[in-house]
Amino acid sequence: MQQLNNLSSGPAYLYLQDGTFLKGKSFGAKGTTGGEICFNTGMTGYQEVFTDPSYTGQMLIMNTAYVGNYGVNDADVESNSVKIKGLICKNISSRYSRMMASDSLENYLVKNNLIAIYDVDTRALVQHIRNKGAMNCVISTEFDNPEDLKRELAKVPDMAGLELSSEVSTPEPYTVGDENAAIRIAVMDFGVKRNILTSLAERGAYLKVFNAHTQPATLQEFNPSGYFISNGPGDPASMPYAVEAISELLETGKPLFGICLGHQLLALANGIPTFKMHHGHRGLNHPVKNLITGKSEITTQNHGFGIVPEAAQASDKIEVTHVNLNDGSIEGIRVKGKPAFSVQYHPESTPGPYDSRYLFDQFIGMMQ
Numbered sequence: 344m345q346q347l348n349n350l351s352s353g354p355a356y357l358y359l360q361d362g363t364f365l366k367g368k369s370f371g372a373k374g375t376t377g378g379e380i381c382f383n384t385g386m387t388g389y390q391e392v393f394t395d396p397s398y399t400g401q402m403l404i405m406n407t408a409y410v411g412n413y414g415v416n417d418a419d420v421e422s423n424s425v426k427i428k429g430l431i432c433k434n435i436s437s438r439y440s441r442m443m444a445s446d447s448l449e450n451y452l453v454k455n456n457l458i459a460i461y462d463v464d465t466r467a468l469v470q471h472i473r474n475k476g477a478m479n480c481v482i483s484t485e486f487d488n489p490e491d492l493k494r495e496l497a498k499v500p501d502m503a504g505l506e507l508s509s510e511v512s513t514p515e516p517y518t519v520g521d522e523n524a525a526i527r528i529a530v531m532d533f534g535v536k537r538n539i540l541t542s543l544a545e546r547g548a549y550l551k552v553f554n555a556h557t558q559p560a561t562l563q564e565f566n567p568s569g570y571f572i573s574n575g576p577g578d579p580a581s582m583p584y585a586v587e588a589i590s591e592l593l594e595t596g597k598p599l600f601g602i603c604l605g606h607q608l609l610a611l612a613n614g615i616p617t618f619k620m621h622h623g624h625r626g627l628n629h630p631v632k633n634l635i636t637g638k639s640e641i642t643t644q645n646h647g648f649g650i651v652p653e654a655a656q657a658s659d660k661i662e663v664t665h666v667n668l669n670d671g672s673i674e675g676i677r678v679k680g681k682p683a684f685s686v687q688y689h690p691e692s693t694p695g696p697y698d699s700r701y702l703f704d705q706f707i708g709m710m711q
Contacts, residue, residue, distance in 0.1 A: 384626030388694025396534030414444030507577030534575030572605030643695030
């Protein structure tokens with residue numbers, strides 16, 4: 344058992360776009376931060392969640408009662424830094440217990456300059472967001488007056504229409520896996536999670552990861568067996584450059600697989616519009632039905648946008664393959680007459696159950 348370094352003290356304040364004002368305690372870095380508030384229903388895996396590039400621009404409520412109880416580990420990351428804009432918790436564990444842990448969560452947040460608030464009734468706050476919908480908010484250790492916080496909130500951009508993939512995409516190409524592998528995958532990086540790349544490399548693929556704005560011709564120079572369209576943050580409707588590139592890649596006839604944002608972009612490339620969800624899906628326990636096999640799977644999810652169900656169902660270009668068993672939203676599609684498919688959820692499941700990892704095997708099989 345390790346004692347948490349007591350770096351934080353003093354009050355912190357949370358102010359929501361609808362005027363909700365809460366006082367809590369400071370944890371992590373000091374200052375003021377803002378973004379779109381959302382919540383994750385998972386009971387574990389907080390470090391993977393915090394470092395997921397898809398959470399860029401989000402103020403995250405962890406719905407579990409305690410956060411920090413098993414510290415942090417250098418291996419449990421999905422990118423090279425914390426990507427959430429702020430953290431909201433009920434309780435912070437004063438001790439962590441895991442032999443593999445290299446540091447406390449608080450030290451980790453301070454190093455990553457993340458501002459957090461705890462001693463907040465997160466269950467009541469989650470219920471509020473479920474009723475009112477996603478909205479912007481600010482956390483501050485500097486301002487305690489709602490009017491001052493309201494002025495800070497006015498500086499925060501709305502998520503709708505916001506293009507964020509350019510911020511998190513790799514600036515330079517890099518490779519993953521055995522360069523002598525028979526299968527080569529060109530990855531369009533809109534904010535890819537490391538464990539997605541690992542899941543493909545472990546199945547015998549050699550990957551080259553490209554910046555989001557890379558032209559299709561450059562991807563084709565890698566002579567790939569197929570293309571992977573990654574997850575990522577922001578509004579897919581603000582990314583016509585990506586939609587155009589994916590449309591061109593579809594014409595190559597090579598297998599193509601998209602996850603999360605990649606799913607939405609594949610839909611847009613086939614004329615299916617996207618929309619901003621009321622409060623999104625984020626957690627490790629979302630039930631999805633595979634309409635091809637008739638089986639259900641428990642999935643890991645993180646998205647605030649979706650594809651329009653009516654347009655997907657009426658399309659003559661795609662077939663709906665997966666649906667969410669909670670709300671009927673579209674969770675998977677495949678393109679008719681082409682070896683291209685996508686899912687809205689995260690089959691790499693870090694964290695989460697392994698029910699959906701067959702999708703990586705399916706993609707590999709299409710390229711063999």
